[in-house]
Amino acid sequence: MTKDILITGVGGQGTVLASKIIAASAMTEGNTVHSAETIGMAQRGGPVTSHVRIGDTAYSPLIPLGKADVILGFEPSEVVRNINYLSPEGLAVVNTTAVKPVTESLSRSGYDGSEMIEYLKKNVRCVFVDGDRECRKLGSAKFLNIILLGVACGSGELGISKETMLEETGKRVPAKFREANIKAFLAGFEIGEQVFNIPPRDL
Amino acid sequence: MKEYVMGNGAIALGALKAGVNVVCGYPGTPSSEIIETISKYPHEGLHLEWSVNEKAALEVAAAAAYSGARALVTMKQVGLNVASDPLMSLAYVGVEGGMVIVSADDPGPISSQTEQDSRRFAEFARIPVFDPCSPEDAFEMIQDAFAYSEKYKTPVIFRPTTRVCHGYATIDAADSYTPKVFDGFKKDAGRFVIFPRLSYKNHGIIEDRNVHIGEDFSLYKYNSSDGASSSKAVLAGGISYMYAKEFLKDHPETKLIRIATAFPFPESFMLKELDGVDELICLEELSPYLEEQVLKLAGKHKLSVKVFGKLTSHVPHMGENSADGISKILKSFLGTDDELVPERKDIPALPARPPVLCAGCPHRASFYAVKKAMAGKKTYYCGDIGCYTLGNAMPLDMVDTCLCMGAGVTMAQGFSHIDKEGKAFAFIGDSTFFASGITGVVNAVFNEADITVCILDNSTTAMTGHQPHPGTGKNMMGHDAGAISIPKILEGIGLKKVVTVDPLNLDKAIHTVKECADLPGVKAIIFKSPCIAIEKSSTKCMVTDACINCRKCILETGCPALNDVGGNVKIDASLCTGCTLCMQVCPKEAIGGGCVD
Ligand SMILES: Cc1ncc(C[n+]2csc(CCOP(=O)(O)OP(=O)(O)O)c2C)c(N)n1
Secondary structure (H helix, E strand, O other): OOEEEEEEEEOOOOHHHHHHHHHHHHHHOOOOEEEEEOOOOOOOOOEEEEEEEEOOOOOOOOOOOOOEEEEEEOOHHHHHHOHHHEEEEEEEEEEOOOOOOOOHHHHOOOOOOHHHHHHHHHHOEEEEEOHHHHHHHHOOHHHHHHHHHHHHHHOOOOOOOHHHHHHHHHHHOOHHHHHHHHHHHHHHHHHHHHHHHOOOOOO | OEEEEEHHHHHHHHHHHOOOOEEEEOOOOOOOHHHHHHOOOOOOOOEEEEOOOHHHHHHHHHHHHHOOOOEEEEEEHHHHHHOHHHHHHHHHHOOOOOEEEEEEEOOOOOOOOOOOOHHHHHHHHOOOEEOOOOHHHHHHHHHHHHHHHHHHOOOEEEOOEHHHHOEEEEEEOOOOOOOOOOOOOOOOHHHHOOOHHHHHHHHHHHHHHHHHHHHHHOOOOOOEEEOOOOOEEEEEOOHHHHHHHHHHOOOOOOEEEEOOOOEOOOHHHHHHHHOOOOEEEEEOOOOOHHHHHHHHHHHHOOOOOEEEOHHHOOOOOOOOOOHHHHHHHHHHHHOOOOOOOOOOOOOOOOOOOOOOOOOOOHHHHHHHHHHHHOOOOOEEEEOOOOHHHHHHOOOOOOOOEOOOOOHHHHHHHHHHHHOOOOEEEEEEEHHHHHHHHHHHHHHHHHOOOOEEEEEEEOOOEOOOOOEOOOOOOEOOOOOEOOOOOHHHHHHHHOOOEEEEEOOOOHHHHHHHHHHHHHOOOEEEEEEEOOOOOOOOOOEEEEEOOOOOOOOHHHHHHOOOOEEEEOOEEEEOOOOOOOOOHHHHHOOOOOEEEEEEO
């Protein structure tokens, strides 16, 4: 299998755990995996991306532009920031809850994510997830990453089975939150399954 | 045992597999995780340390290598500037046990001051350099680097770049580690005491040896080529080789040559590869090193090959290469008809997310206190390297200069000598103070400067990932060596005024700054308050009904926990650490504190 998956959001949202679970799951299913995280100056609230490349012929550590099969987007503007990575047929899983820049009170950009969502609706094959609402249902914002993972898995476009991902998720979350995380994953999975109703978009 | 690790982890595990006995380094992105990985595998016969700076690290390692032990030194590329004094001399003296100096380059630069190329340093020092292109490759190559170092009794440089350091891959790590058994130091003044005569003699020997190593490297498996023989060929090194490989998987007819040992250049290998090549494009980051070597070779052997690259403006000088950038270059060089993915147009304007000091960062309060105390006065604010460089951003705007680690203390002196009117301040972090600030303070006292040194002591090396340092006392052998006291060092140097103050006590901090700035000579203020990432607070601040929404708290502190929600000031409880700076800035006492999370 070859698959390129880009995970994007802002520092503190739990993107790194999501990338680790995808990488581990793909390996468990016998694939060669490479991944790369943006670290360094990256800090809380700064843009972060993880590139997960599955397959034997992925040489560049970063996904080439236009080659990502899936973007797992934790924040609408961060999906748009990386949209040129998405292949024309690719799928973006997008959390619609915007995260304002930490400098918002000084810069007053008025950013609320709506323009980004409009753009994505018009131009990209997307599954939207109201992360705020889904997290509230589960009782904590901490489940966002696992919900989104569930959505991506449910869409079928990661090419990884539900069982493997559930198992790898279970291994990487604290024991006392395991049940809750499994619930979060399954909630996401159901949303992801609806992607079959989304037609491919002509570009 | 298969392990999925970061490139830096692969380097660490490779060095452990090679039986390394002593590992030293100073933190710096993208190199820091090498030592952090090694610390997870403590075992008998391994000494591990975060040294006080890169020069110290290299010298500690050199003694181990003189004794026949295997030594690893890690740093970021600018660290090699600091370590260059011992490095240049050590290159003449040589080693007995294998010694590998990892100098991680950072094209971009992504988190560095410079875009320097450590391969140049290797050539300058006349020692071999290894240039891995992936984590897998780094794991194997670091073991080779130890072997070559021992074989030729010379220190060698190992030069990964950010994408190799921070990429993840699966390697076949050892199950357990046994450090090398070595003979110990054998006194030999003729060998280990550097004198002009020794350098003269060894200079000749080293140049002859390098010719020999170049021949040896011509047979090294990582200097390789794939693809058929084509009249147009590609030469690449480091990560650029992977980008080229990604593009050329659809063009197997094109020859792709890789050079993994830039110095001594494997001339025989390259000559053989150039046979039948009319045009060659060189893909590399930072400087046109390989390109120049090929041009030299072509001149020497009167080859007619046309060489393209940075020197012909076909490859950019600055920044990192990418799969896409390389694809474009190769498409035009080879004249292929690959479809480049069309860029999406009409993308809406994106919100900027610039790096800022964290909510509750004590550095914000320190800068704010100095700013308030010196309002209306002529000042020079000499910054330095660390999280506190972000004190430059609005609204604090408290960094006038930033050059290299330790430069703040000494540059403030320069301003004080040429301008007796202005007040010069140096801001320096605790880790930076130990690394390269102390000699600067000695210089200030000795040469009668008039400066205020502000030490921003957050009890950690925050910028590079919270490594311990001498001021914390915790070392990498897991021992508490006892914290070294910054005030006592300063008093020992002879400063008449050394005050420690909590920056989160704003009035007191402002008062302290005023008092010190007015005194002549060298004064020091230690702003002591722990980094919010190492000491979690459980209190939050809250806006009360008394708030008149004047927004002074937002406009003066720029704390990211303070939000303007439809004209009303709100505190984001998920970010607030209860530092109370906003509370102290508020003119209406409208912010309450101490509410427990
Ligand atoms: C010569 C050199 N070595 C290492 C680094 C990497 N580096 C950047 S900031 C820093 C130290 C930061 O620690 P500190 O001074 O305590 O400030 P903090 O980030 O904690 O505020 C280091 C080691 C560098 N820039 N230059």
